[in-house]
Amino acid sequence: MSGTRARARLGGAGRLLLPGLITILLIAPSLLPGTLAFAIRRDFDLSVTTIGAAVSGYYLLSTVATRAAVPLARRYDPLTMTRACLLTSAICVPASALLGTTGALLAGCLIAGTTNGLATPSANMLIALNVPERHRGLAFGIRVSAVPGAAGLCALAAYVVATHDVAWPAAYLAYGLACLVGIGCTFLAPPTTLADTEDEAEGANGASRGGTLHILAAGGLLASIAGSATSPFLVDGLIAGGADPGAAALLFGLSAWIGVSARIIAGIVADRVPGAVLHLVAAAGLLVFGSVGMLILGFGRGTPMLAVGTVLTFALGWAWPGLLHHATLTVHRTQMARATAALQTGTYVGALIGPLGFGLIVEHLSFTWAWSGYATMLLASAAMLALASRRVRRAGERAVP
Template sequence: MPRRDTARTMLGASGLTVLGSISPFLLGAQAVLMQRDLGFGPARLGVAVSVFFGVAALSTILGVGVFTRLGRRVGLVVAGGLVAVGGLLVATVVQGWWALVLAMAVLGMGNAACQTTANAAVATALPVHRRGLGFGIKQSAVPVAIMFGGLAVPTTTVLLGWRSTFIIIAVVGLAVALVGATRPARRVGTTVRPVGALQPDRAPRGPLLLCGAAVAFASAPANFLGSYLASWAHEVGLTVEEAGVLLAVGSASSVLMRIATGHRADRRHGANLPVVAGMILGGAVCLALLGAVPQTWAVIVFGLLAFAVGWSWPGLILYAVARLGRDAPTQASSVIQAGAFLGGATGPASLGLVVSLLGFSVAWYVASASFVVSALLIMAARRGFRADLETRPPAQPFGYGGGRGEPRYTTRPPDAPM
């Protein structure tokens, strides 16, 4: 693939991810205005966000097979169309909380379609030696969406009102659908198998589900960090403006780390899951220290490190699982995406309840424990993947276990004795 096409695919997947994921961040950034106009409180705001992520998780689980069969062209049409419909509903029809929840459900389905289509493009269309970087850039779109959501308030919202921001994403969604409708059809989600192979070579279900559960346990505290760090920083002494700057700088550090870890992953042969587990454990330490040291300097230092280390693993784990997904990288990465949506749906709401009942310090400890559980699940999944490679080697030699110039381990031929 020419470099121009590689860059276009990476940027396209990243833009599609921003489009799908930005709606709840727009909702959060404009919450004060929307609550006043639509007549609902903070609790219902959390429910609306949870509906978005919950519907996205369910849609990902149920729809990945359909998207794999229909291909990226149809994926773009469906993704852009759902975002356009959801955005227009919020901008023109929504006059109360129930209508907002319905619109967020549509936007959640749009997010699932955007993420599945973008994952398929990175996992199958990019050259093998660029997929780590591709997933890093794609997943960097999530903290970028957080920044865009915040920047919308002093710009578009002030000038044109909060409904205008959803008109913009509806227009962009319509443009994406038109691009999909006019581009040549391509099928995605499979890799070329040797002649004579009768069945697709699938990733082992057990380790894959363990990874999905691990991502759910990690996404819950990570989304809690993004949702509540500014509030905690203000409580320990930062001004509202300083807390906002902390959140923006933290998001930017996460973007840079996601890209850097993806680039480094392309330079080694596997050993990505231990790196993910190490990053998540680092995040666990940072969250525990946020609760243990309620001081301004600690919130700044450990808050930034929590973003830079503890929330920089999404692209790397997607790359690792897509690489281990054999003939079905799209389905494998969709399990991870569903786990991320599930964590996004449950994390801020459940940990926010802990804050209201027991305080921030306890909530940070609970979030840290969730990170630890995630790291343990990832290492258990790694053992399962390695055992599967040894007992069920792929048709083509597969390098794993790390190594720069050459892999530390290579699978044996399928017909070789064990």
């Protein structure tokens, strides 16, 4: 009886929060090296290019594992896969810090990327299958807000390391403990499978939606190229623009939580104003504002101006993912596993390319060139989502007798 009550406690609120918690724990290892780089460099060399390679490797493995996870999630309870992934990260990521070498940190990122990819379809499908449709926008907003949420926690770790006499490996050990807590939380959730959610025979309409899915994945890829560089390099970028390390870490942390709020608010609005077309148009508009924020980061100097650029980039430029995921699953209701895998693959490939490219541009040119180039990526993504919204609108008009 007590077990039944414990599961019941998860209820509506727990089902909204659990996918976000899982995502925070699995994303954080990709952000820790960059945010703690100033402290890690006291022990061994960690270049900007190496940080970019670590994050890119993380997302490369996430991309491959996401595709492999779809048939596994159909066969096994997604929560079982999630627990296995969290346990693997809880052991391997802290171990990589304790070994204390560049190679070990890279290996930790690669392992974490694999566990993140294997758990991603399960996290999305927990929302699609367990959360009532009237709350799915909020649920996706919470899940995708886990990325800036993880950034905020990593920034907090960086602030503690920068302002107190705390060794940077302690942040990795704290991460391992958090993963164990996350595993405990999953036991409060009811088992869920992906069986019988796919309809492969969709005919002409399915082909049309498939074309739209490719455009959405391309838009997500371009936006992810730009957005994925923000967290790993923001602290170093702010310092290059004139902010001191403590102020840069604090600004990063505050702005990350602003990004969390923006994504959740976007999800709430999406539930109140339903419609895939409106969601895609809104996401395109947010990307335009994000590009403006990146230009300010590139050309602004001094903490006040950089603060404006950071808030714009995080609060508006980071609010689009939940809208995009919600719209995609709305349009592809009978192919949810395929749709979420395709869209997530696009964003992971973008996240793979983005940090490595950004690091190379900074190393060979400057932060100004890097922020400007990636602002252009956000504008291109906005154009792709606008095109997808037109296709969805036209498909809806043809469906009306």
